[in-house]
Amino acid sequence: MVEHVVTPHAPDAIGPYSQALVVQGFIFCSGQVALEPGSGGKLQGGVDVAEQTRRVLDNLGAVLKAAGSSLHQVVKTTVYLTDMANFAAMNQVYAERFGDHRPARATVAVVGLPKGALVEIEAIAVR
Numbered sequence: 001m002v003e004h005v006v007t008p009h010a011p012d013a014i015g016p017y018s019q020a021l022v023v024q025g026f027i028f029c030s031g032q033v034a035l036e037p038g039s040g041g042k043l044q045g046g047v048d049v050a051e052q053t054r055r056v057l058d059n060l061g062a063v064l065k066a067a068g069s070s071l072h073q074v075v076k077t078t079v080y081l082t083d084m085a086n087f088a089a090m091n092q093v094y095a096e097r098f099g100d101h102r103p104a105r106a107t108v109a110v111v112g113l114p115k116g117a118l119v120e121i122e123a124i125a126v127r
Contacts, residue, residue: 001023002021002022002023003021003022003023003067004018004020004021005018005019005020005021005022005027005063005066005067006018006019006066007019007062007063007065007066008037008038009037009062009065009066010032010037010059010060010062010063010066011032011035011036011037011038011039011041011059012041013030014035014041014114014115017030018030019063019066020063020064020066020067022067022068022127025126025127026124026125026126027064027067027069027123027124027125027126027127028124029060029063029064029122029123029124029125030122031078031080031120031121031122032056032059032060032063032120032121032122033052033056033113033114033115033117033119033120034051034052034053034055034056034059034117034118034119035055035059035115036055037059037062041115043115043116043117047118048089049081049083049086049089049090049118049119050089050090050092050093052117052118052119053089053090053093053094053119053121054093054097056119056120056121057071057093057094057097057121060074060121060123064123064125067125067127068127069125069126069127070125071097071098071101071125072098072099072101073125073126073127074098074101074103074123074124074125075103075104075124075125075126076103076104076105076123076124077103077104077105077106077121077122077123077124078105078106078107078108078121078122078123079094079105079106079107079108079119079120079121080107080108080109080110080113080119080120080121081107081108081109081110081118081119082109082110082111082112082113082117082118082119083109083118084107084109086118086119087107090119103123
C-alpha cells in the first residue's frame with residue numbers, strides 16, 4: 001500500500017509528483033527547493049544559500065510532520081547544489097537543523113535547479 005502525503009504547510013508540487021510517499025513505514029520525500037508554501041511557486045531566499053537551506057529544511061520538516069515523522073527520523077538525504085562553493089554555508093545550516101542526528105548523505109553539484117534555486121534536498125525517513 002502506498003500513502004500519498006499532502007500538506008499545505010509545504011509548497012505544492014510543481015510537477016507530476018507527490019510531496020512524499022509512505023511505503024512500509026518509510027517516507028520518501030521529493031526534493032524541496034526554497035519555495036514558500038502557498039505562494040504559487042515563489043522562491044524565497046534570493047541568492048543566499050543559507051537562507052534557502054533554512055526554507056528547504058522547513059519545507060521538508062512540514063512534509064515529514066504530515067507523514068508522522070520529523071527531521072530526526074531521516075535516514076538518508078541527497079543535497080543538490082548549483083555551486084560547491086556554497087557547500088560550507090549549506091552545511092552549517094544543515095548541521096544546526098539536524099543537531100546530533102547524522103543521517104547518511106550525498107551532496108551533488110548540478111548545473112541548475114527548478115526556479116533558479118541554489119539548493120535542493122530530498123530525504124528518506126522512517127515513521
